[in-house]
Amino acid sequence: MVSLAFASPTKADELVAYNIVGDGIPQSLTGSPGDVARGRALVLARTTTCILCHSGPFPETRFQGDLAPDLTGAGNRWTTSQLRLRLVDASRFNAQTIMPSYYRSDGLVRVGRNFAGKPILSAAEIEDIVAFLATLRD
């Protein structure tokens, strides 16, 4: 299955178009690979929100969530392509998921005025996190 998704055009921050192939997005949103170290820092930053719900192999981080699967071994369970789509729009796999769609700005209700029209993460941030998660192997 191949489908083409365009994020709806918005005022300031237009989203990069991406190609979904199977259950993933094979190509980098930025055209280049992300930075693993930056990705790790983003996963652990509370404002990025990953660590609020997920736990993982992060011994220095005291408060990790337990609402969502442990990220340990995420790089074994998913390919880079699968990780990318799961970050971009997890609701595609399960409409009931509590995992936000991190690269989407349409179909949302009452978004706060500081966040309206913007995705939660930028394309570059998605790529950094994908690159880091891919290194999490058991």
Place this chain on the structure above:
Amino acid sequence: MTIWRAIAAAALFATAPALLAGEIPPDARRSGYSFMGPETRTMQDDDTSNPGMLFVLDGEQLWGKQSGSAEKACADCHGDARNSMKGVAARYPAFDKAVGRPVTLDQRINLCRANHQQAAPLPYESRDLLALSAFVAHQSRGVAITAGDDPQVKSFVDQGRDLFMQRKGQLNLACTNCHDDNFDRRLAGAPITQGQPTGYPLYRLEWQTLGSLERRLRSCMSGVRAQAYDYGSPELVALELYLMSRARGLAMETPAVRP
């Protein structure tokens, strides 16, 4: 599936036709008190160390003080609050015939000021309004919540439930996603509660002051990066009403202490 959801599903199947899927059955409802650590519980339990009691004391003063051009105090109409206000807050928000919709306790106080005291409304979250509502609600401490029982408010309870179930904000989360489906789990280090509004207005350590349920709801909305509803808006009143009806049977704790 959590144990609570299993219980909820079982209860739904067995007895409770009014309960919607995912809702917490009456015997599994728990106050936020049960999610707190021992130090915070101790702070709430002892009236001489509960900082919320400072506001209750202020409210008691205001209750007996004349206000507005009618030169009347609350006590001039309502007498001793210990008798007249007992159980009242457990029924709020309650239907008001004149305005044709439910009003919160804060709004009732301001309606009283406008209609009977000829006094200007007290601003939302002002010390005086919080003190008066804390004093009134304190008279219901230990009383079981019955808000939402009045048939006239049914459509507003339903509206509140719809808002509770509706995903909002950049994070696209509904209240129910955390407070029905994931209580007892941990968001970062902090336990997720059921969101039962048993002790409002309450003293939140994070705020370092007393605050209303509306303030709490607005900060939840900020948390999911949604545009918060205005204080006193029909949406917040409906949400407050639904939450109180969802807490039916739990005892009032005002002034509660929460982290």
Place this chain on the structure above:
Amino acid sequence: MPTTRRQFLNLAGGVTVVGAIPIVTLRPLRATPAMLNTAVRNVVGEAQIRTGKVKLDIPPLVENGNTVPMTVTVASPMTADDHVKSIHVFNEKNPQPNIGNFYLNPASGRAQISTRIRLADTQKVIAIARLSDDTFWQVAADVVVTLAACTEEMN
């Protein structure tokens, strides 16, 4: 005078107090070990500080750093000849190292004080007691501060 719907709607859109003053806590500014040392030396002078006699009851993990209950107890008979003159509490990482100074005397009967403190982050709290013979005794405790997952500062 009954309230009309219009008046009620005016009420609904009423003034609020809280929204008007969004406060942002300044995180980077914090005490340094040198500041803590100076604050301690301002109280103790050149005297030696020994470990013992002082007990600090403070939860090892707190739910919110804005209000942390704390009790300091000193093993002392509290007699005219042998009592606690003062208790001094310090922190490691708040913008300022001092928390409080508490002055006792033989009429106190028991060398124990309680209060509630603010801790900006996970850090060490130190309690020092000055006895009537002008010796100083200390104890330290580590406190882990949970950060709120949702705050009002975001929007």
Place this chain on the structure above:
Amino acid sequence: MAALVNVPARAKRGDVIEIRTLTSHIMETGFRHTADGKLVPRDIITGFTCRYNGAEIFRADLFPAIAANPYLSFFTIAKESGKFEFEWIGDNGYSSTASASITVE
């Protein structure tokens, strides 16, 4: 604004009694900024004194690290019937007082 002081109404001579006080105060640290970058000026209670029939029995210096609505608990020996007087002083000329009586048998 209110203060809550808790002193046992009665005690036996020689009993060690606990005194608890809670008072309304914002305890603004002086280290916080508004969203537009302005420093919120410090406004704290800096001192507390308790007198028992005129004699000081407990005193405290408070700093911005004391939580809002300061709570203090301390002890004293019940020696005679009379009055406890409490005084809080602070920034911007802040001063407030409270008192409580005790009967000692």
